[in-house]
Amino acid sequence: MSAGRAPFTLALILVVILAAGPFAPQWTLFLLTIALAKGLVVLGLMLLLRCGLVSFGQALYYCIGAYAAGMLGRYFGMSDLFTLMLAGMAAAALAALVLGYLLARYRGIFFGLLSLALSMILYGLLVKTEALGSSDGFHVLPSTLFGVRPADAWVRYAVLAVAALVAFVAALAVHRYLDTPLGKLAPAIKDNEIRVEYMGASARYAIHVKYVIAAALAGLGGALAATTVGHIDPEMAYWTTSGEFIFITILAGTGSVIAPFLGALIFGIIQTVAFGLSPNTWQMVLGASLLVVIVFLPLGLWSLFRRRKAA
Amino acid sequence: MAAILDAQGLHKSFGAVTAASDINVAIERDSVLGLIGTNGAGKTTFLNMITGYLKPDRGRIHYEGRDITALAPRDITRIGIGRSFQIPQLYASLSAFENMMVGIGVVLWNAGRGGYFSRGRPLVPGYDLPAEEVAERLLERFGLAEYRDRNAQVLPGGVRKLLDIALTMVAKPKILLLDEPTSGVSAEEKFAIMEMIVKAVRAEGTTVLFVEHDMEVVSRFAGRVLAFYDGRIIADGPPAQALNDPEVKRFVVGGALQRLDEAQSRPRA
Amino acid sequence: MEQLLAVLIDGIIYSAWLFVAAVGLTLIYGVMKIVNVTHGSFYALGAYAAASITGALLARGMPPSLSYAVLLGSALLVTLIVAPLIERGILRFMYAKDEVVILLITYALFLILEDAIKLVWGVSPYFIAEPYGLLGSFDVLDLTYPYYNLILVGVAILCGGGLAWMLNHTRTGKLLVAVIHDTEVSRAMGINVERMYLYTFTFGSLLAAIGGAFTAPTVSVVPGLGVEVIVLSFAVVVIGGLGSLPGAALGAVIVGLVRSATIHYLPQVELFVIYLVMAMVLAFRPRGLFSIAEARKI
Numbered sequence: 001m002s003a004g005r006a007p008f009t010l011a012l013i014l015v016v017i018l019a020a021g022p023f024a025p026q027w028t029l030f031l032l033t034i035a036l037a038k039g040l041v042v043l044g045l046m047l048l049l050r051c052g053l054v055s056f057g058q059a060l061y062y063c064i065g066a067y068a069a070g071m072l073g074r075y076f077g078m079s080d081l082f083t084l085m086l087a088g089m090a091a092a093a094l095a096a097l098v099l100g101y102l103l104a105r106y107r108g109i110f111f112g113l114l115s116l117a118l119s120m121i122l123y124g125l126l127v128k129t130e131a132l133g134s135s136d137g138f139h140v141l142p143s144t145l146f147g148v149r150p151a152d153a154w155v156r157y158a159v160l161a162v163a164a165l166v167a168f169v170a171a172l173a174v175h176r177y178l179d180t181p182l183g184k185l186a187p188a189i190k191d192n193e194i195r196v197e198y199m200g201a202s203a204r205y206a207i208h209v210k211y212v213i214a215a216a217l218a219g220l221g222g223a224l225a226a227t228t229v230g231h232i233d234p235e236m237a238y239w240t241t242s243g244e245f246i247f248i249t250i251l252a253g254t255g256s257v258i259a260p261f262l263g264a265l266i267f268g269i270i271q272t273v274a275f276g277l278s279p280n281t282w283q284m285v286l287g288a289s290l291l292v293v294i295v296f297l298p299l300g301l302w303s304l305f306r307r308r309k310a311a
Numbered sequence: 312m313a314a315i316l317d318a319q320g321l322h323k324s325f326g327a328v329t330a331a332s333d334i335n336v337a338i339e340r341d342s343v344l345g346l347i348g349t350n351g352a353g354k355t356t357f358l359n360m361i362t363g364y365l366k367p368d369r370g371r372i373h374y375e376g377r378d379i380t381a382l383a384p385r386d387i388t389r390i391g392i393g394r395s396f397q398i399p400q401l402y403a404s405l406s407a408f409e410n411m412m413v414g415i416g417v418v419l420w421n422a423g424r425g426g427y428f429s430r431g432r433p434l435v436p437g438y439d440l441p442a443e444e445v446a447e448r449l450l451e452r453f454g455l456a457e458y459r460d461r462n463a464q465v466l467p468g469g470v471r472k473l474l475d476i477a478l479t480m481v482a483k484p485k486i487l488l489l490d491e492p493t494s495g496v497s498a499e500e501k502f503a504i505m506e507m508i509v510k511a512v513r514a515e516g517t518t519v520l521f522v523e524h525d526m527e528v529v530s531r532f533a534g535r536v537l538a539f540y541d542g543r544i545i546a547d548g549p550p551a552q553a554l555n556d557p558e559v560k561r562f563v564v565g566g567a568l569q570r571l572d573e574a575q576s577r578p579r580a
Numbered sequence: 581m582e583q584l585l586a587v588l589i590d591g592i593i594y595s596a597w598l599f600v601a602a603v604g605l606t607l608i609y610g611v612m613k614i615v616n617v618t619h620g621s622f623y624a625l626g627a628y629a630a631a632s633i634t635g636a637l638l639a640r641g642m643p644p645s646l647s648y649a650v651l652l653g654s655a656l657l658v659t660l661i662v663a664p665l666i667e668r669g670i671l672r673f674m675y676a677k678d679e680v681v682i683l684l685i686t687y688a689l690f691l692i693l694e695d696a697i698k699l700v701w702g703v704s705p706y707f708i709a710e711p712y713g714l715l716g717s718f719d720v721l722d723l724t725y726p727y728y729n730l731i732l733v734g735v736a737i738l739c740g741g742g743l744a745w746m747l748n749h750t751r752t753g754k755l756l757v758a759v760i761h762d763t764e765v766s767r768a769m770g771i772n773v774e775r776m777y778l779y780t781f782t783f784g785s786l787l788a789a790i791g792g793a794f795t796a797p798t799v800s801v802v803p804g805l806g807v808e809v810i811v812l813s814f815a816v817v818v819i820g821g822l823g824s825l826p827g828a829a830l831g832a833v834i835v836g837l838v839r840s841a842t843i844h845y846l847p848q849v850e851l852f853v854i855y856l857v858m859a860m861v862l863a864f865r866p867r868g869l870f871s872i873a874e875a876r877k878i
Contacts, residue, residue: 054680102863109615109679110866113818117859120811124852180427181416188402188413195400198362200388200482201417239811243687250684280698287691291670294685 006175006257010168013258017164021157029156033228035268036163038248039261040221043174044214045249046260051207052190056112057119058245061092061215063237064122065222067132068092070232073141081143081162085223092219096212104208119237126234137233140226163224170217171257177213178257182206247286251293253300263301315340315518316361316392316486321370323356323542330356331367332542338486338518343509345533345550346522347563352539354522355397358488362394363387374486389421393484397491397522399475403464407455407474410463411446414481437483445481452511453477469496469504476508480515487512489521493528501525505532526564530554538563582721587840589720593729595836596736597795602813603739603828604787610760610823611780613679617686618666619788619813620806621693622659626789627796627805628697629658631706634796638710647711648731651796655789662693663782671781672774690806698803705800712797728797735794739787740829747825756780760823815858821868830869 021029041062048055065088072078072087099118106114127135142149143159150158177183188196189203196203226232235241244267252263270289274282297303314337321334331353338344346354359365361372363384372380379387388394402410415435419425419442424433432441440448450456453473458466466474472492479487492508493501505528512519523529529536529550536553538546540563546556553559605619633654634647642650666689674685715727747753758766759776767773792805799805816835820827835854842850861868 054684106862106866109683109822110862112680112683113615113814114859114862116811116814117818117855117862120815120855121852121859124850124855127851128848177427181420181425184413184416187405191402191404192400195402195478196417197384198388198394198400199414199417199478200385200421202385240807246684246687280703281695283691284695287688287693287695290688290691291685294681294688295674298681 007172009258010171010175013261014164014168018161021160026156029160030228031268031272032265033156033160033163034225035265036160036167036261037221037225037228037264038245038267039264040167040170040224041218041245042248042252042260042264043170043257044217045245046252046254046257047174047177047186047210047214048207049249050186050190050254051210053107053111053207054246054249055115055214055242056239056246057115057117057242058214058218059237059239059241060115060119060122061096061218062222062225062241062245063119063126063232063234064092064095065089065219066226066232066236067126067222068219069223069226070138070140071132074138077141079141079144079149080147081145081159081227084143084227085162085166085220088223088226089216089220092222093212093216096215100208100211103211104204116239116242119242120239123234123237123239126237133233135234137231137235140230140232142230143227159224159228163228166220166224167261170220171261174213174217175257182209186210247290250290251301253297253302255300255302259300259302266301314338315375317373318357318361319371319373321357321360321367321372323360323365323367329542331360334370334542334544336537336544336547338520340518341516342518343513343532343534344518344520345529345536346520346539347524347526347529347536347559348539349563352563353542354539355490356542357539358394358490358520358522361387361488362392388482388484391482391485392488393479393482393486394488395472395476395479395490395492397494399471401463401471401474401478404462406460406462407450407466408446408459410474410478411449411481412442414478415442415445418482449477449480452514453480454507469500472496472504473507476512480512480517483515484517486518486520489519491522491524493523493525501528502531526554582723583844585721586723587837587844589723589725590843591833591837591840593725593732593836594840595832596733597791598812598816598836599736599829599832600732600739600787600791600794601809602816602832603743603825604784604791605813606817606820606823606825606828607743607787608780608784609817610825611756612675612777613763613823614671614686615679615683615814615822616781616784617683617690617810618693619785620810621690621697622663622785622788622806623792623795623809624697624803624806625658625662625693626655626792627799627801628701628706628792629654629789630793631708631796631801632701633657634711635706635708638708644710644714647708647714647797651711651793652790655786655793659782659786659789663785664778667778667781672777675777690810694803694806703803705802706796707800708797710797732794735790736832739790740825743787743825752776752779812854815854818858818868819861824868827868 017032041058045055045058068088068091069084072084078084103111103114126132132138143155145158145162185196185201185206189206193203222236248260248263248267251267252259270285271282274285293300316338318334318336321331323331334357346357348354356365360367363379363382363386367380370380371378374390374392379390402413405413416425418435419433422436424436434440435442435445438445438448447456450459453476455470455473455477458470463471463474472495476489476492489508493505496504509519509532521533533550535548536546536550537544538553538556538559540558545562546553546559554564601623605616608614608616608619630651634650637650638644638647670689671685674682712726712728717724717726747757755771756776758769758771759773763773816831817828818831819834820829820831834857838853838857839850842853
C-alpha cells in the first residue's frame with residue numbers, strides 16, 4: 001500500500017477534476033459522477049474484501065441511501081445535496097448497525113448468501129410498495145446547494161464538484177482507518193481468526209465495524225447516484241446491481257483507496273463503449289474482462305501499478 | 312509465594328470420555344512448570360479450560376484472585392494469560408514483522424492507544440517504545456531478525472514455533488502456557504530452542520507452564536512437574552521426585568525410564 | 581375451502597417447477613462444492629433451445645404430440661454441447677481457487693452466456709403454445725388447470741426419483757456419493773474425481789435446462805429469463821441445505837407453498853417472503869434443513 005502517496009494523489013485528482021470540470025462535456029461529467037458514486041460503494045466493499053468477506057448484497061445499502069434521499073425529497077421537499085447524502089449515509093449505517101449483529105457471525109459463501117437474501121428482501125418489499133411507485137420507482141427532486149439551484153448549464157458540474165469533494169474526504173478517512181489497529185487487523189482476520197482471538201481482539205467486533213462503515217459508504221453513494229440520475233427504482237437493490245459492485249471490486253483490487261474509484265471509472269467506460277459498439281455484447285465484454293482479471297490479475301488492476309513501482 | 316493461577320475441582324467430559332477429573336492445581340508466581348502425560352491424558356484440555364476455549368463442567372479457575380472460569384479467550388489474553396500452540400497459529404500471508412505488528416496493534420487497541428484520532432507514534436504499554444521498535448526487539452530476542460521480511464508460511468518449523476511464541480509475548484503476559492514448544496523440532500535443536508524460549512520469557516519474570524513429551528527437556532527446564540493420566544493428576548512435585556514416581560513411570564515415562572536414570576547420573580556435556 | 585385448495589394446487593405446481601429448476605444447483609454444490617451461477621444460463625439455454633427447435637419442427641409439420649419429446653431432446657442437445665465446453669474448457673483449471681472466487685468465475689460465465697444467447701437467438705421473444713394447450717384442461721371444483729401442469733409435476737417427480745435412484749443404485753451414482761462426502765479420500769481410493777466433476781456439471785446443468793425447456797411453452801421466452809431463476813434457486817437450495825437432494829425437494833415445497841399462500845392471501849409480501857425464509861434459515865439453521873455443508877461460522 002503506497003501509504004504516503006495516496007493522500008497526495010487524491011488531492012491531485014480532486015484539483016484536476018475541479019479545474020477541468022467546467023470545460024468537459026456534460027456526458028463526461030455525468031460519467032465521472034456516477035463513477036464516484038459507485039466508487040464509494042466499492043471503497044466499502046474493499047474494506048470487507050480485505051477481511052476475506054464478499055458481500056453479494058451490498059446493493060441493499062446503496063438502495064437504502066437512494067430511497068432515503070428520494071423520500072426526503074418526495075415527502076419533505078428536501079433537495080439540498082449535502083443533506084440528502086448525509087441522510088443516505090445515516091440510514092444505511094443504522095440498518096447495518098442492526099443487521100451487522102447477525103451478519104458478522106458468518107464467513108465465506110454463507111456471508112455472501114445471507115447478504116444476498118437481505119438485499120432481495122428489500123427488493124421484494126419495494127416492488128410491491130405502491131406508495132413508492134412499485135417497480136417504476138419515482139423521480140428525485142432536482143438538487144440544490146445551500147438553498148440555491150445552480151443554473152442548468154452548471155448543475156452537472158456542481159454535483160460533480162460536491163461528489164469529488166465527498167469522495168476525497170471519504171477516501172482520506174478510509175486511508176487513515178487502514179492505519180489503525182482495527183484497520184490493520186483485516187488480513188489477520190482473513191488468515192487466522194483463532195490467532196486474532198488469542199491476541200486479545202474480537203474478529204466479530206472488527207467485522208461489524210467494517211460492515212457499518214461499508215454500508216455508510218454505500219448509502220452515501222446511493223444518495224449521490226439517485227440525485228445525479230434523478231430517478232430511483234427497486235432495481236437498485238437487485239442482485240445484478242450487487243454483482244456490478246462486486247465486479248468493480250475485483251477489478252480494482254485492495255491495493256489502495258484510489259483503486260475503487262479508478263475501477264468504477266474503467267467499468268463506466270467499458271460499459272459505455274461496449275454498449276455503444278454493440279448493445280447485445282456488452283455483458284459478454286464485462287464477463288470476459290472479469291474472467292481475465294480473476295485469472296491473470298487476482299489482485300486487481302491496481303497490482304499493475306504496484307509492480308511498476310517495485311521495478 | 313502467592314498462587315498466580317489456581318484451578319479447583321476442574322471436571323470436563325465429552326460424552327462418555329472424561330478428559331479432566333477433579334483437577335486441582337495452584338501455580339506459583341515466577342515458576343516454571345512442566346506438564347507431562349500421554350496423548351489424551353488431559354493436558355491440552357487443561358490448557359483449553361484455562362484459556363477459555365473450553366468451559367469446565369464443574370470447578371473454578373482463579374487468576375490473581377479473580378474468577379476467570381467463564382471468560383472467552385480474548386479476555387483471557389487481555390488480563391495477562393498467554394498461550395502458544397502446538398501447531399503454530401500464524402498469519403500465513405504476512406511477514407514475520409507484519410505478524411508482530413498485528414499483535415502489537417491489538418495490544419495498543421486494548422490499551423486505548425493508536426486509535427483513529429491519535430497522533431504520532433503511540434507507545435506500546437509495558438515497553439514504552441513505538442510499535443516498530445517493539446516488533447524488532449522481540450524478533451531479535453527470539454532469534455528471528457533474519458526472517459523479518461519472509462512470509463510466515465515459508466518459514467521453517469522451528470522458526471514458526473518461535474514466532475508463535477514471540478507473538479504471545481507481545482502482550483507481556485504474566486503467565487505463558489506453551490503447548491509442546493519443541494514438538495516438530497529436530498532432536499538437536501530441541502534444547503537450543505527451549506533455552507532461547509525460557510531465557511527470552513523469563514527475562515520478563517513470566518510464569519511458564521509447558522507441555523512436553525521429551526523427559527530430558529522437562530527435567531532440565533522445569534522446576535515442578537505435573538503428570539497427567541486419564542484426566543487426573545497422578546504426580547506433582549520437583550522433576551527428580553515426579554519422574555521417579557512409580558505411577559508416572561508406569562503410565563507416562565514408560566520405557567524411557569532406564570535411559571532417563573542413566574542420563575541423569577551422567578554429567579551434562 | 582376452495583381457496584385453500586387453490587393454494588395447495590398452485591403451490592404444488594410451483595414447487596415442482598422450483599424443484600426441477602433448483603435440484604441441479606444443489607447436486608453441483610454437493611459434489612463440486614461450487615455455487616454455480618451459470619445455472620441460470622442453462623435454464624435459459626434450455627428454454628431457448630426448446631422454443632426454437634420445437635417451433636421450427638412444428639412449423640415443418642411435426643405432430644404436436646411429439647413436442648414433449650422434442651422439449652426434452654432440445655434441453656439434452658444444448659446441454660451436451662455447452663456444459664462440457666465450460667467444464668473442460670474453463671472451470672477445470674479453477675478448482676483450486678477459493679469457493680467465492682469460483683462463484684465469481686461462474687458469474688462472469690453467466691454474463692458471457694447471457695449475451696451469447698442473444699447473439700444466437702436474437703432478442704425477439706419466442707413463443708410456442710402448442711405443447712401447453714394441446715392437452716386441454718381439467719377442473720377441480722371451480723378451478724380450471726391445464727393438464728400441462730401435471731406434466732411439470734411429472735417431470736419433477738421423474739427428475740427427483742431418477743436422481744435418487746441413480747445415486748443409490750448405479751455405480752456412477754455411488755461414486756458420486758463418495759465424492760460428495762470427501763473428495764480427497766475418494767481421489768485416494770482411485771475414483772476419477774475429475775470425470776465425476778464433468779458428469780456432475782453436465783447432469784446438473786441438464787436438469788436446469790430441462791426446467792427451462794418445460795417452462796418455455798408457458799411463457800414468452802425472452803432475454804433475461806435466467807436472471808430471476810438464479811436467486812430463486814439459491815433460496816430453495818439454501819433452505820433445504822446446500823448439497824442435499826431431499827433438501828432441495830423440501831425447500832421447493834416450502835417456497836412453493838409459501839409463495840402460493842402469499843399470492844392468495846397477502847400479495848404485497850409475495851416477492852420478499854421467500855427471501856425472508858431464506859434469510860431466517862441462514863440465520864437460525866445455516867446448514868439448512870437437511871445438510872452436509874458446514875456453515876463457516878465463528
